[in-house]
Structure formats: C-alpha cells, structure tokens
Amino acid sequence: MAGRFGGYQNEIYLQGLGGATPAMTTDLSRLEEAAGGVLTPEALGYVAGAAGAGATMRANRESFDRWKIVPRMLTGATDRDLSTTLFGTALPAPVLLAPVGVQSIVHPEAELATARAAAGLGVPMILSTASSRTIEQVADANGDGPRWFQLYWPNDQDVCASILERARKAGYTTLVVTLDTWTLAWRPQDLDRAYLPFIRNEGTAIAMSDPAFRARLEKTPEEDQPTAILHWVGMFTGTDHGWDQLPSLRALWDGPILLKGIQHVDDARRAVDAGMDGVVVSNHGGRQVDGALGALEALPGIAQAVGEQVEVLFDSGVRTGADMFKALALGAKAVLLGRPFVYGLGLGGEDGVRHVLRSLLAEFELTLGLAGYRTPGELTPAALQRS
Numbered sequence: 412m413a414g415r416f417g418g419y420q421n422e423i424y425l426q427g428l429g430g431a432t433p434a435m436t437t438d439l440s441r442l443e444e445a446a447g448g449v450l451t452p453e454a455l456g457y458v459a460g461a462a463g464a465g466a467t468m469r470a471n472r473e474s475f476d477r478w479k480i481v482p483r484m485l486t487g488a489t490d491r492d493l494s495t496t497l498f499g500t501a502l503p504a505p506v507l508l509a510p511v512g513v514q515s516i517v518h519p520e521a522e523l524a525t526a527r528a529a530a531g532l533g534v535p536m537i538l539s540t541a542s543s544r545t546i547e548q549v550a551d552a553n554g555d556g557p558r559w560f561q562l563y564w565p566n567d568q569d570v571c572a573s574i575l576e577r578a579r580k581a582g583y584t585t586l587v588v589t590l591d592t593w594t595l596a597w598r599p600q601d602l603d604r605a606y607l608p609f610i611r612n613e614g615t616a617i618a619m620s621d622p623a624f625r626a627r628l629e630k631t632p633e634e635d636q637p638t639a640i641l642h643w644v645g646m647f648t649g650t651d652h653g654w655d656q657l658p659s660l661r662a663l664w665d666g667p668i669l670l671k672g673i674q675h676v677d678d679a680r681r682a683v684d685a686g687m688d689g690v691v692v693s694n695h696g697g698r699q700v701d702g703a704l705g706a707l708e709a710l711p712g713i714a715q716a717v718g719e720q721v722e723v724l725f726d727s728g729v730r731t732g733a734d735m736f737k738a739l740a741l742g743a744k745a746v747l748l749g750r751p752f753v754y755g756l757g758l759g760g761e762d763g764v765r766h767v768l769r770s771l772l773a774e775f776e777l778t779l780g781l782a783g784y785r786t787p788g789e790l791t792p793a794a795l796q797r798s
C-alpha cells in the first residue's frame with residue numbers, strides 16, 4: 412500500500428523522459444477552468460454553479476484557506492500508508508467519490524466510466540439516486556470495487572423499499588441519505604438558462620427502471636415520458652421528512668447508514684440518537700443554502716461531539732491533497748470528492764476520473780509525508796494553525 416499513490420509523481424516524470432506530458436492538468440484547483448473548454452455551457456453551469464450569489468461556495472474555499480499546515484521535520488515519514496477502515500472494511504485511502512447525479516451531461520459513458528475508474532483504485536463510489544445509469548449497470552461496471560448508494564428519500568415507501576432492495580442485491584453495502592436537497596435551491600446559473608437536467612430525462616435511469624415506480628404510472632415512461640418524469644420529480648423533491656421517520660428507513664436497510672448534509676452539532680447528535688452509523692458534514696458544495704457557513708467551519712465541533720460514536724465524513728470544497736490533510740486533521744475520517752472528479756470525467760472519461768483521483772492521492776501522500784506524518788490516523792488539529 413505504501414507509496415502506491417505517491418508513485419504517480421515518478422510515473423509522470425518518467426513519462427516526461429519519453430517526451431510525454433499528462434493529458435490534463437495536475438493542478439486540481441484548475442480543473443474547472445479546463446473543463447470549461449469541453450463542457451456545454453449548460454453542463455458547466457450546472458456542475459460549477461451554486462445557490463444564490465455563491466457565498467456558501469466561496470465560504471467553503473475561504474474556510475480551507477484560513478487553516479494552515481504546520482510541517483514537522485525529522486519524523487521518519489518516508490514510508491507512508493494511506494489506508495483506513497470504514498465500517499469494518501479496509502479502504503486504500505480516506506477518500507470516496509461523492510454522489511453526483513446526471514453524469515451523462517458531462518460524458519456519454521457517465522457513471523459507468525466513473526465506476527470503472529473508482530474500482531481500479533479500490534476507491535468507493537457513492538451512486539446517486541439521480542444516476543444516468545441503473546443501479547445494476549453501474550454495479551456491473553464497478554465489478555469488485557466497493558460501492559455505496561446515496562438515497563434521495565422518496566415520499567413513497569414502496570418505491571423506497573424497491574430501490575433499496577435493488578441496491579442491496581447489486582452489492583451496495585452502505586447507505587448515504589442526503590437530507591439537504593428535499594427541494595432544489597435557487598440556482599441562478601440554471602434558472603437563467605431555464606436548464607434542469609432531470610426534467611430533460613437526464614439522471615432518471617433508476618426511477619424509470621424501477622418496477623415499484625412504474626407500477627405508479629398509468630402509462631409506461633416509454634409511452635408518456637413527460638408524465639413519468641414529473642411523477643419522479645414530485646416523488647424525490649418537495650417533501651421534507653422528519654427525524655421520527657428514520658426508523659422506517661432503518662427497517663429497509665441492514666448495513667450502515669450515514670446522513671449527508673449535517674451542519675449543526677445538534678443534528679449530528681440527533682443522528683447518533685436515531686441509531687445512524689455516520690454523518691457527512693456537507694453543505695452540498697454550496698448548492699443549497701446560500702449564506703450558509705463554510706462546511707469546514709462545522710467540522711471540528713461535530714467531530715468532537717460525535718466522532719467517538721459514529722463515523723464523521725466530510726465534503727464541500729475539497730480540491731487538493733492539502734485540503735484533504737486539513738479536513739482529516741479537523742476530525743473527518745474520510746472525505747468525499749465532488750466537482751473535481753466530474754471535471755475529470757468531462758475531460759477524459761474513465762482516464763480523466765482516474766487521473767484526478769491519482770493526482771489527489773499522490774498530492775495528499777506527499778503533503779502528509781512532507782508535513783511529518785506517516786498515516787492519516789496521526790493527524791489531529793495540532794497539525795494546523797488558524798490564521
């Protein structure tokens with residue numbers, strides 16, 4: 412395991428001896444700019460866009476910038492090991508691919524390319540309910556790779572049960588229930604273009620292939636697509652649930668359940684009280700509540716309050732290996748990578764996602780070692796200074 416990710420650096424330099432340079436940038440903070448050259452304006456606006464005036468998305472980055480790494484010397488950190496364990500399963504590194512719907516808007520192979528790249532590295536992929544491919548197709552492409560499933564909690568218990576049963580049968584082990592997007596926020600980038608991918612039938616594969624969902628329709632989606640899409644949108648958005656409904660979800664899923672979108676320490680405590688196995692501290696990449704706090708600001712308090720009892724994961728604003736280092740030092744057990752892998756997918760399909768993941772993990776491994784640490788588990792807030 413040691414050196415497995417850092418080796419990407421040597422590989423790139425060695426290829427340089429033969430005159431080759433990487434197909435896309437190794438500066439992960441510049442991927443959005445690069446993707447701007449290949450995505451349609453609608454797709455770029457959808458992926459890169461945020462809620463409102465973008466204040467939360469900017470706050471996500473500002474909160475990373477406020478923390479600085481304080482490197483230690485002569486610690487013998489030459490031999491690193493990035494591996495970690497989540498819910499009893501070993502992972503090669505503390506990173507997962509965040510659930511991202513409608514991937515067909517950036518690349519024709521969509522979630523299948525992502526699933527292949529993730530499986531090749533042993534990195535878990537979290538499949539979105541709003542996937543452009545079915546649960547079973549993505550599982551096939553993912554082979555023996557680890558896979559988690561993200562639920563947009565439908566307001567129809569039969570459809571919910573059917574989707575979760577399909578996920579279980581297809582080998583998804585862990586459930587991530589996203590709570591922060593029970594309706595879409597005000598998103599000017601999309602509103603100005605009157606663009607919404609899923610009402611154009613992007614990202615509806617799971618619902619359209621679901622027997623319980625189809626049973627709700629008078630005409631099949633093939634006969635009357637607009638009605639089917641409207642029914643789907645109504646089922647997955649517009650209804651907030653309550654804490655008292657979590658037991659009904661628990662009854663439908665045997666494996667670990669995490670709640671995604673947790674930002675208040677009291678909600679993290681409620682998740683623990685409700686018997687959940689983890690939380691994802693996240694503000695959805697600034698795509699939901701504009702004016703909300705930078706997600707990293709919420710992390711230390713939540714990690715302190717519940718980190719001993721459940722797994723605390725983090726996303727929103729992670730762009731580089733240094734960002735991973737900071738989130739782990741502030742209490743995350745692992746991070747979810749969001750937009751950067753989507754840009755990699757748009758730029759280069761499966762190879763692009765692989766490049767982004769390998770770059771992130773190589774940079775993280777080098778940062779870890781050069782700051783004086785051998786393993787992610789050694790990181791604590793003492794590795795950082797707030798400025």
Ligand SMILES: Cc1cc2nc3c(=O)[nH]c(=O)nc-3n(C[C@H](O)[C@H](O)[C@H](O)COP(=O)(O)O)c2cc1C
Pocket residue numbers: 457458459471509510511512539540541561589671693694695696697726727728729747748749750751753
């Ligand atoms: C295009 C796009 C689609 C997304 N779709 C979903 C989704 O279907 N389910 C979900 O839980 N989160 C979704 N998210 C949120 C991500 O899981 C993650 O929380 C967010 O991207 C993290 O922020 P970052 O991209 O700034 O790192 C989506 C994000 C983007 C950019």
Ligand SMILES: O=C(O)C(=O)c1ccccc1
Pocket residue numbers: 511512513541592609614695698
């Ligand atoms: O765009 C999003 O952030 C998102 O979560 C979503 C919601 C529904 C369908 C596709 C993506």
